[in-house]
Amino acid sequence: MPLDGPSLVKALGPDAGAGLETVHCTLCRREAPAFQRAAKRGDDLLVACTQESRLFLELNEQTVGAPGLAERPIRFVNIRETGGWSKDAALATPKIAALIALAQLPDADPVPTVEYTSNGRVLVIGPTDRAVRAAAMLADTLQVSLLLQGPGTLPQARTVPVHAGRVTGISGWLGAFEVSWETSNPIDLDLCTRCNACIRACPEQAIDFSYQIDLAKCSSHRDCVKVCDAAGAIDFQRDAQAVSERFDLVLDLNPAPLISLHQPPQGYFHAADDQALIGAVLELRDSTGAFEKPRFFQYQQRICAHSRNEKIGCTACIDVCSARAIRSDASAKGKAGGLALPGIIVEPHLCVGCGACTTVCPSGAISYAAPRIDHQGRRIKTLLTTYQRAGGKDAALLVHSQGGGASLIGELGRSAQVDAAVHGVPARCLPLDVWHTASVGMELWLSAIAYGASQVLVLMTGEEAPDYRRAVAAQMAVAQAIVNGLGFPGQHFGLLDARDVPSLDAALRIASPGITLRPAKFAVPADKRTALEFAVEHLRVESAAAVDAIALPRQASPFGSLLIDTQKCTMCLSCVGACPSAALADNPAKLQLRFIEKNCVQCGLCASTCPEQAITLQPRLLLADEGRTRKESRVLNEGQPYRCIRCSKPFGTLQAIELMVTKLGMHPMFQGAAADRLRMCGDCRVIDIHSSSSEVRITDV
Incomplete structure (x- = not known):
């Protein structure tokens, strides 16, 4: 792969490029002493090779005088499969510089952890024969219990606890599973001594070595009960029993999983075939002890x-x-x-x-939180600004997972080196690895465009749940509507669904919209809404389009306004109390419903709270409105106070009182003087009722 040392030094700057006067092309073997000399000097080490990371770590440990990893960590970055092994290799210097700059950033701040504790108590659920075989693989390291589902052969020796029944519930996680089942078979496996007398006695062969009765074959002769008299394990009159127990681990051997989630809880393993069973057994054997993961x-x-x-x-x-x-x-x-x-x-x-x-x-x-969006924003900004400083154009940010995405990109690079028909990762595509592709959203995509990217591509490889794909696609539709609405034509966001090298190679050849922006200077903040505001404001300033508002897709829009049906609205202001983002407010001086569009998150709580169903959501991005901005408060509806007909004191809204009189006016309880009291304030209503009662008593006397 071609490497241009002077250009890399220039792109990275005098500080970052100080150690790049010599470019080592075969560092992993022939020039390993160069690594040891740098390690011994105590330099900050960044190795642009991930293939031989184990070798370099061992070399550092064996080099006399070199600091340990606790004192000076060694960073690794892949510039070969992601840039050098491509038909664009000669144009990849800006990308390589960007990847090196990205790898030099400090790690994200540590986050709290979530702890699990497993004592190795595992429940194996499934067909008898497979469950027995799995128990034999696990019994030497784990405390195994069986929950049998169907006929089969149990060993004669009682080596593990055995249950049978229909699973009614399973919940929890590693170290804290709660499994419930219902047992309705006449044979109680706890009492059964496996003497086999019932099997010999049954004329219908309704009992096998699973020591459970096939009730579809069984008639009412009950010979099995007679021969089991001493043990008393068989009782056809026994009521169905609900059982619930706790386990640390669950191995499910049923054809269909009992927990049918795309992301089942840790500690739950489903193995529908023997190959999956081997993998599950290997993981289960290592699932005892204390574990932790990031929160x-x-x-x-x-x-x-x-x-x-x-x-x-x-x-x-x-x-x-x-x-x-x-x-x-x-x-x-x-x-x-x-x-x-x-x-x-x-x-x-x-x-x-x-x-x-x-x-x-x-x-x-x-x-x-792992990492926060401000850290991801810094990574994106570093990647794009370094790429542009090195002369790169039309950058496409390629967001991919650290698992399946990184693996597929590596396969693409290797294929491009040996197959003339494979292009490889284009020079303008800048890979950004994340824990999961669904964790990066609109605030970072729009920030990337503001920093100078022409496109943001999100690679999904089959490891993502279908709901994630739909959610990301919906968010992309909103982001695309914003960018296009601001006057930047073309496809700026793409969801790449690739499962193999050919499909990824084809997907990455997506045309660039050729957007040219003055790169933004802002740093992505930790708050999502503020990050969105910064990115949108920069794009608005850079836009030449004269547009007041951009209509957004109804699904997934985080921006929008409200439409108020003033004929229905009674100005009760219940929507103000329901609004979680302070987008709605009253006016202490006037009877007004006020609205700050910047704060609205289109959650719909105001609409669901409104007793008159007078509110409709209006997804949009307001840029200007008669000289006002979306950050200013404006009046959505205004009412007149209703004055008491007895004392003239205002005590409600005109709309509310009129609606109340209309709804109650036909009721027999609100006729005559009672109808007038609906138009009185609370004090006058009490006085009027008391006065009327006194007059009645005097008349009676």
């Missing part, structure tokens, strides 16, 4: 748009979570500052870190 998310209940007053608004995170780690808490059980703040509950033990919830969250109430 991938942060949640701010205060700005969550899920619910208010037990009314449901936004459910985006609940709908998209493939691990079912998020549930509603609309019953106002949560507390903050002494006030009930209903929202969602995220179970960190079930969270797999996909980040899809943070991508679809319109308010930023749930955000990705």
